[in-house]
Amino acid sequence: MVRAMLTAEEFQILSTSLGIAGRAVVFSLPVAILFAWALARPRFPGQAALNTIAHLPLVLPPVLVGYLLLLAFGVNGPLGGWLKQTFGIQLALTAEGAALATAVMAFPLMVRAIRLSFEATDGGLFEAAAVLRASPWDRFWSLALPLAWPGVLAGAVVAFAAGLGEFGAVITFASNIEGETQTLPLAINAALNTPGRDDVAFRLAVISLVAAIAGLLAAEGLQHWARRRLEG
Amino acid sequence: MSLDLRGAIVRRGGFRLSAELSVPSEGITVVFGPSGSGKSMLLSAIAGLHRLTAGSLAFNGRVLEDVAGQQRTPAHERAIGLVFQDARLFPHLSVRGNLHYAEHRRPAARNAPITLEISRLLEFEELLDRPVKNLSGGERSRVALARAIVSAPELLLLDEPFAALDGRRRRDFANFLKAYSRDQGVPMIVVTHLIDEAAELANHIVAMRAGRVICSGRPADVMTRPEFADLLAPRDRGAWVQGAAGFASGDGVWVRADSVLLASAEPRGISARNVWPGTVSGIVREPDGAILVSLATAKGYILSRITLEALADLRLAEGAHAWAIVKAHAL
Numbered sequence: 001m002v003r004a005m006l007t008a009e010e011f012q013i014l015s016t017s018l019g020i021a022g023r024a025v026v027f028s029l030p031v032a033i034l035f036a037w038a039l040a041r042p043r044f045p046g047q048a049a050l051n052t053i054a055h056l057p058l059v060l061p062p063v064l065v066g067y068l069l070l071l072a073f074g075v076n077g078p079l080g081g082w083l084k085q086t087f088g089i090q091l092a093l094t095a096e097g098a099a100l101a102t103a104v105m106a107f108p109l110m111v112r113a114i115r116l117s118f119e120a121t122d123g124g125l126f127e128a129a130a131v132l133r134a135s136p137w138d139r140f141w142s143l144a145l146p147l148a149w150p151g152v153l154a155g156a157v158v159a160f161a162a163g164l165g166e167f168g169a170v171i172t173f174a175s176n177i178e179g180e181t182q183t184l185p186l187a188i189n190a191a192l193n194t195p196g197r198d199d200v201a202f203r204l205a206v207i208s209l210v211a212a213i214a215g216l217l218a219a220e221g222l223q224h225w226a227r228r229r230l231e232g
Numbered sequence: 233m234s235l236d237l238r239g240a241i242v243r244r245g246g247f248r249l250s251a252e253l254s255v256p257s258e259g260i261t262v263v264f265g266p267s268g269s270g271k272s273m274l275l276s277a278i279a280g281l282h283r284l285t286a287g288s289l290a291f292n293g294r295v296l297e298d299v300a301g302q303q304r305t306p307a308h309e310r311a312i313g314l315v316f317q318d319a320r321l322f323p324h325l326s327v328r329g330n331l332h333y334a335e336h337r338r339p340a341a342r343n344a345p346i347t348l349e350i351s352r353l354l355e356f357e358e359l360l361d362r363p364v365k366n367l368s369g370g371e372r373s374r375v376a377l378a379r380a381i382v383s384a385p386e387l388l389l390l391d392e393p394f395a396a397l398d399g400r401r402r403r404d405f406a407n408f409l410k411a412y413s414r415d416q417g418v419p420m421i422v423v424t425h426l427i428d429e430a431a432e433l434a435n436h437i438v439a440m441r442a443g444r445v446i447c448s449g450r451p452a453d454v455m456t457r458p459e460f461a462d463l464l465a466p467r468d469r470g471a472w473v474q475g476a477a478g479f480a481s482g483d484g485v486w487v488r489a490d491s492v493l494l495a496s497a498e499p500r501g502i503s504a505r506n507v508w509p510g511t512v513s514g515i516v517r518e519p520d521g522a523i524l525v526s527l528a529t530a531k532g533y534i535l536s537r538i539t540l541e542a543l544a545d546l547r548l549a550e551g552a553h554a555w556a557i558v559k560a561h562a563l
Contacts, residue, residue, distance in 0.1 A: 127281045128320035130307040132383045133337040138308075142333070146324045 017183040021163030024102035032110040040118035058108040066172025098174035098181040102166045106159035117151020150226030161215025184208045233257040240287035249443045257419045259435030270443040271423040275389045279314040280307030313385030317392040319376035321364040328360040334383035342384035350378040369396035390422045427468040431486030489535035493557040496546040506558040
């Protein structure tokens with residue numbers, strides 16, 4: 001149905017966007033969960049530093065994040081060069097790179113939602129699990145994660161919706177390559193800068209808006225459903 | 233074989249618990265005291281949920297925690313079960329899921345009932361597939377106890393297990409604990425502030441006040457001490473009586489002052505099975521206005537709480553003869 005309503009070009013832009021945002025969420029979710037868990041723990045040395053790292057993308061200009069990624073993961077950067085030589089993987093100017101830039105930008109949102117969920121869990125339940133012989137690692141998998149599930153889901157969906165709109169970091173690190181890294185906001189920007197493509201920009205803007213609203217509604221719905229399952 | 237706390241100190245939010253204690257690792261030990269005396273904290277320390285800041289803790293000769301020796305066994309390796317007052321069932325699991333959680337984590341060699349057996353024993357088989365959020369307070373208590381038993385602990389701690397139960401269920405629950413401890417050889421430590429439950433369950437009793445153990449030992453010894461009487465609210469006063477009719481235990485029974493009637497002449501044609509003659513040895517006016525009469529009898533001292541009017545009618549005075557009457561049912 002969606003396909004019938006869109007032009008071939010629009011469909012490709014939308015699927016590129018969904019693919020990049022999806023990969024960004026899948027790859028950053030485990031890291032975000034670990035960060036959130038560590039930040040929700042009682043204070044420990046290095047926690048403030050960890051907190052700063054997790055929130056840095058929120059306050060840095062997206063272009064700067066893209067530039068830093070380019071310095072590190074560009075073909076001549078220390079990490080990028082190593083990846084290219086060892087695994088033959090190139091991130092700069094590819095969809096994978098766009099996903100990395102999107103993941104970094106959406107990371108603070110994800111960590112925040114998941115962390116709140118960890119913090120809202122009744123600590124007494126972990127004591128109850130401990131006296132039933134569950135080790136700390138076991139308690140994380142059997143209790144902390146399942147109980148924080150609503151927050152994890154919501155964090156993932158919000159990050160996905162935000163990822164659909166990421167512009168600065170993506171265009172700096174992965175450029176604007178049609179069919180590869182051209183996501184919705186990049187395509188809107190390109191259309192606005194091309195004379196006579198205003199209607200294209202408008203249609204893409206509507207698609208963006210619908211996708212963003214759907215994402216937020218889905219996050220809300222998932223959280224509501226998961227909470228009802230836990231609390232009744 | 234015993235549980236030993238030596239110079240143990242636990243600090244928690246301004247509260248300081250200090251315990252010098254040795255309790256036998258068999259039968260049921262009751263920790264009794266008014267609220268705020270540190271009973272729950274003692275259980276948490278034994279289970280390994282609160283750290284000792286000084287002293288040591290050993291169970292059956294195995295050192296679980298020794299601050300000076302920098303040794304500590306974490307809670308999940310202690311094989312000590314704890315039933316929390318607020319049950320703490322896992323909300324994302326069904327009743328069966330909660331019991332399986334314990335069953336899957338116990339060592340294969342430990343012999344204890346599995347999920348289905350315990351749910352039959354405690355009469356909640358029909359609840360197994362319910363989400364725990366749909367349980368009543370009493371049901372939660374039973375499931376929490378079952379979960380702890382299924383984990384096959386070597387020592388079971390229970391924090392106010394009767395709090396959410398009504399009269400009949402209390403009695404069933406107490407009988408179950410006694411039978412289970414005896415038949416399975418699992419020592420238990422039960423925290424309660426209810427004198428009747430304490431007296432009914434205890435093979436050994438530990439009395440606490442303001443973060444300290446004030447006395448411990450056999451109920452017959454501890455519950456007759458003046459410092460134990462000081463822990464009791466006026467309505468909870470009573471006496472330890474040996475050889476009452478209608479009570480099986482040879483060790484005696486706690487008789488509440490509230491359930492003892494007094495007569496100034498020998499009662500005849502009366503249904504009560506326990507009628508004991510004695511001499512009035514003390515008359516005290518309680519802060520709440522009631523009169524506490526102590527009677528020296530062949531069974532030991534018996535206390536009776538009566539009103540000022542009743543005292544005047546009976547014309548009781550120290551040295552007077554009187555008869556104490558107790559229904560066997562009240563024991």
